[in-house]
Amino acid sequence: MSGLRRALGTAMLLGALSGCNLVAGGVNVEPVAVASQKPGNVALYVSVSKHGNGVLGLKKDDFKVYENDFPLDNEQIKLTLLSTNPSTSRHATVLVDMSKALKREERKSLADALRPFIARLRQREPVSLYAFDGAEKAHLVQEYPQQEARAEPDEKDTSMDRLLGFSRKDASTSLYSAVMDGAAQLSASLAAEGRPVENGTLIVIALNPDSAGRVEESKLRDFVDQSPHHIFLMTVGTAASSADIAFIGKTGGTRAGSAMTMSAPLNDVANAVDDELFRNYLVSYCSPSRAGKRELKLEVTTRDAQGKASVGSYSTTFDADGFGPGCDSGSAPRFVVAKREAPATTKAVASNSKPATSKAKTGVAAHEPREPRDKEPAAAPAPSSPPTSASNEKGNASSGAPIAEPPKGLGYE
Numbered sequence: 547m548s549g550l551r552r553a554l555g556t557a558m559l560l561g562a563l564s565g566c567n568l569v570a571g572g573v574n575v576e577p578v579a580v581a582s583q584k585p586g587n588v589a590l591y592v593s594v595s596k597h598g599n600g601v602l603g604l605k606k607d608d609f610k611v612y613e614n615d616f617p618l619d620n621e622q623i624k625l626t627l628l629s630t631n632p633s634t635s636r637h638a639t640v641l642v643d644m645s646k647a648l649k650r651e652e653r654k655s656l657a658d659a660l661r662p663f664i665a666r667l668r669q670r671e672p673v674s675l676y677a678f679d680g681a682e683k684a685h686l687v688q689e690y691p692q693q694e695a696r697a698e699p700d701e702k703d704t705s706m707d708r709l710l711g712f713s714r715k716d717a718s719t720s721l722y723s724a725v726m727d728g729a730a731q732l733s734a735s736l737a738a739e740g741r742p743v744e745n746g747t748l749i750v751i752a753l754n755p756d757s758a759g760r761v762e763e764s765k766l767r768d769f770v771d772q773s774p775h776h777i778f779l780m781t782v783g784t785a786a787s788s789a790d791i792a793f794i795g796k797t798g799g800t801r802a803g804s805a806m807t808m809s810a811p812l813n814d815v816a817n818a819v820d821d822e823l824f825r826n827y828l829v830s831y832c833s834p835s836r837a838g839k840r841e842l843k844l845e846v847t848t849r850d851a852q853g854k855a856s857v858g859s860y861s862t863t864f865d866a867d868g869f870g871p872g873c874d875s876g877s878a879p880r881f882v883v884a885k886r887e888a889p890a891t892t893k894a895v896a897s898n899s900k901p902a903t904s905k906a907k908t909g910v911a912a913h914e915p916r917e918p919r920d921k922e923p924a925a926a927p928a929p930s931s932p933p934t935s936a937s938n939e940k941g942n943a944s945s946g947a948p949i950a951e952p953p954k955g956l957g958y959e
Contacts, residue, residue: 573846
């Protein structure tokens, strides 16, 4: 995640705290961000997965907190699950290769596949649609605001007409530079929202391998590896699918046989994006500690269809100096970014063909669709800290309902 500023209070950068996650029974509890602040608030923003798939619908009773190896009572510490929305900027960028000449029926099929795909993405975040050809920069086609209540494409939307009417000014294919430019535009969109956790998704639809040669492959590999964003790749047709470009899709990859068969693979990409979205939880509680460094462990228990339990955990430390009474676990935490470890391989999301795989590294995942929220001014910085974008508003606490319950119409029914 980029663009983070140090938060007020005793906020912690996980990458500097020797935190660790214990995977047991396939359950992985991965940190996104953590904060502790007076009068006694501790919050952990975590991603929960099992065998690589997001764990959805967890409730507060599925989480257990330990301080210095002592189990704390959830009711006594007022443990609750908060919405991640006030803390998280979300945006998706769809990058479409228009460098290849397509037949009329292929162009129609391309548009017919993209319309519902973009409509589905818009249910949870704003979307930007870009086209690229042989030029160095991608070309903006349309900015779509989030439209949470609408699952079907807007019949009055003419953006697909503009995409299909895109006139190639350079017959080459500058895939590598387009990926870098698309990621840069995505970062700018996220930074404009000014929230401490940034969740960006870049979806690349490639019909040709890179032929322009503006960017060396090794440079793009490093760029993709270091990018904070989720990056999905869908190759379309033989030319792109047979090329060595699977590394671009570090979060997930799929392929379509042709422009005529894009709908099912795009649906798989949307499912994978949903999986990254709903696996995140924001756990907040009031610590009973009043001084000193404390060892903190968050334990998560999941159950399969037969009720068999699997447990995973994440451990770190925090400073309780100055803690006291008066804590409200429903208060919005003030986060700094956490460094996250990369999985060993990409996620395969293909359904109609064998997906490509490559070495992967995951960026920050997100949560449920954003709730409307008025923009608030940033809190004033503490004397020893640089400015922060932290908010003082309260998160949306829940005593039992799953915070990460997917909305209807996204394929989880």
